[in-house]
Amino acid sequence: AQSVSQHNHHVILSEAASLELGCNYSYGGTVNLFWYVQYPGQHLQLLLKYFSGDPLVKGIKGFEAEFIKSKFSFNLRKPSVQWSDTAEYFCAVNAGGNRDDKIIFGKGTRLHILP
């Protein structure tokens, strides 16, 4: 069965530290990839997405992610985090690349930034 793994369940960093959150998926075909973020008390919202083309995708608030097909990975990065990045981050995969294909979410990574 298709799955999405986020290996870091809880990450604590100091402000200005660099961030990388891991995401791996198990599906050998076409995929569309997403990172969503849920700030405290707010709705889940899209951070960035990959459909095709350049495997390095840039999103809002200085985040980026790199799709490495050979590693089935889509890791999220930010060179210098801020206290306001404290949130829960979800990786998601649309396995198949079609509009009716199922989307699968990882279990999420709680990021806590120390001021």
Next chain:
Amino acid sequence: DAGVIQSPRHEVTEMGQEVTLRCKPISGHDYLFWYRQTMMRGLELLIYFNNNVPIDDSGMPEDRFSAKMPNASFSTLKIQPSEPRDSAVYFCASSLWGSYNEQFFGPGTRLTVL
């Protein structure tokens, strides 16, 4: 636009009672998704609709769960009878043109079954 609207925001009920969660998607969106979030299992897709028709309900945990979408602006998720293990946050989301497009999430309904 008001975004995706869910009601109620909080629901506390006793085991065995029927629970109905409601969702109004963003106007014009043709896909609607129901999710359940728990600490143990994360964010699980329960069921999703395209133009009011269920596409995939394989994530619905048991026959106690049912979902309907009678029109483009309203959907319900019903649990009957409810059990303590159903306690979770239930999210509704909508999108335009499919599950490979950005989903817009509602605020969620926090359900507690005693």
